[in-house]
Each structure stands twice: as structure tokens, then as C-alpha cells.
Amino acid sequence: MSNDAWEAMTKHARTCVPGNRVYAYSAPHGTIYVNSVFKLVRVELGGVECPLEQLNRDQTDYVQNLILEAYENRDSLEEADVAI
Numbered sequence: 001m002s003n004d005a006w007e008a009m010t011k012h013a014r015t016c017v018p019g020n021r022v023y024a025y026s027a028p029h030g031t032i033y034v035n036s037v038f039k040l041v042r043v044e045l046g047g048v049e050c051p052l053e054q055l056n057r058d059q060t061d062y063v064q065n066l067i068l069e070a071y072e073n074r075d076s077l078e079e080a081d082v083a084i
Contacts, residue, residue: 013037023077025070032066033082040067042082 001009018035022042025032033042043050043063055063070077 022080022082023070024080024082025066025073025077027066027069030062030066032063032070033080034067034070034077038067038071 014037016037018037018039021036022033023036025034030043030045032040032044035041040052040063043052043055043059045059045062050059
């Protein structure tokens with residue numbers, strides 16, 4: 001996909017209403033919760049919910065890797081009962 005096509009597609013996706021469904025992806029040290037367009041809505045690290053704005057650099061890097069893993073394994077996401 002060309003850069004222009006990618007930019008157009010992602011720009012359109014950001015204008016769409018993602019709905020209220022939340023999906024969870026778990027790894028050994030944490031769980032991320034994303035909406036239908038993979039926007040991060042909640043993070044649990046070591047079983048503790050962490051405010052997104054308070055994540056340190058290492059935690060942010062770990063969460064970014066989890067988001068990539070979740071996307072690559074999107075068939076294994078589970079719908080979560082989490083309010084956003």
C-alpha cells in the first residue's frame with residue numbers, strides 16, 4: 001500500500017465512530033484493552049490498572065509492543081466487559 005493510500009485510509013478510520021466494544025489482549029506481564037480501531041483504552045500491568053498518562057517510558061514501550069502483538073493476533077482478541 002502506498003503512503004498516500006495508507007494516510008487516506010487511517011485519516012478516514014479516525015473519523016469513524018468506533019462503537020462501545022472493547023477487546024482484551026493478554027500477555028504474561030499485562031493486558032491491554034483496545035476499541036475496534038485499536039485505540040488503547042485501558043492497561044493492566046501485573047494485575048494493576050495503570051492510568052495511560054502515568055506510564056513510564058519502559059511501560060509505554062511494553063504497551064506499544066503489546067498493541068502490535070494484539071494486532072498481529074487480532075483473531076485471538078476477546079471481547080471484554082469494560083466501560084469506556
